[in-house]
Amino acid sequence: MKKTLVIGASTNPNRYSNIAIKRLRGREIKTVALGLRKGKVLDVAIDNEKLPYKKVDTITLYLNPKRQEEYYNYIISLQPKRVIFNPGTENYEFVKLLKENNIESEIACTLVLLSTNQY
Numbered sequence: 001m002k003k004t005l006v007i008g009a010s011t012n013p014n015r016y017s018n019i020a021i022k023r024l025r026g027r028e029i030k031t032v033a034l035g036l037r038k039g040k041v042l043d044v045a046i047d048n049e050k051l052p053y054k055k056v057d058t059i060t061l062y063l064n065p066k067r068q069e070e071y072y073n074y075i076i077s078l079q080p081k082r083v084i085f086n087p088g089t090e091n092y093e094f095v096k097l098l099k100e101n102n103i104e105s106e107i108a109c110t111l112v113l114l115s116t117n118q119y
Contacts, residue, residue: 002030003055005078007071008062008089009033009046017062020110024114027114032056050074060084060110065091076101084110 004024009017017033021041024031032053033046040046050071059080061068068091075083076097082104085091095105113119 002081003031003053004031004058004060005053005056005080005097006031006033006044006060006062007075008067009035009039009041010044010062011035011037011039011041015062015113018086020060020062020086020114023111023114025054027119029119032099036112053078056080058082058084060086061089062086063089065089065094068094072097078101079103084113086110 006017006021009021012018018041021031023043025042027045031044032049033044034046035046038048039048056078057080059075072094080103083098085107086109087119090107
């Protein structure tokens with residue numbers, strides 16, 4: 001399976017990013033995570049540094065548009081196939097930047113995509 005990077009990851013089990021990590025791993029999708037604090041969800045370590053992950057297929061965002069700004073260059077540098085903007089993260093400025101860099105974007109819910117086999 002192709003690798004997914006969850007940005008805005010949390011160890012809080014009530015957060016959607018946490019639930020997404022669990023569902024991704026439940027589907028045996030290789031998952032890496034980036035959050036404000038280090039931690040772990042299942043077998044996925046949450047890093048708090050922007051690491052140069054290799055071969056990231058999908059990035060799923062759990063950051064509000066204002067907080068995304070500091071990640072623009074980082075995300076583009078990883079050259080993912082697509083970026084998913086989950087509810088509340090919609091950012092048309094960033095969508096435009098991604099398009100200019102030949103990166104697909106999708107305004108969708110990772111949890112819905114997974115539960116409907118559209119991921």
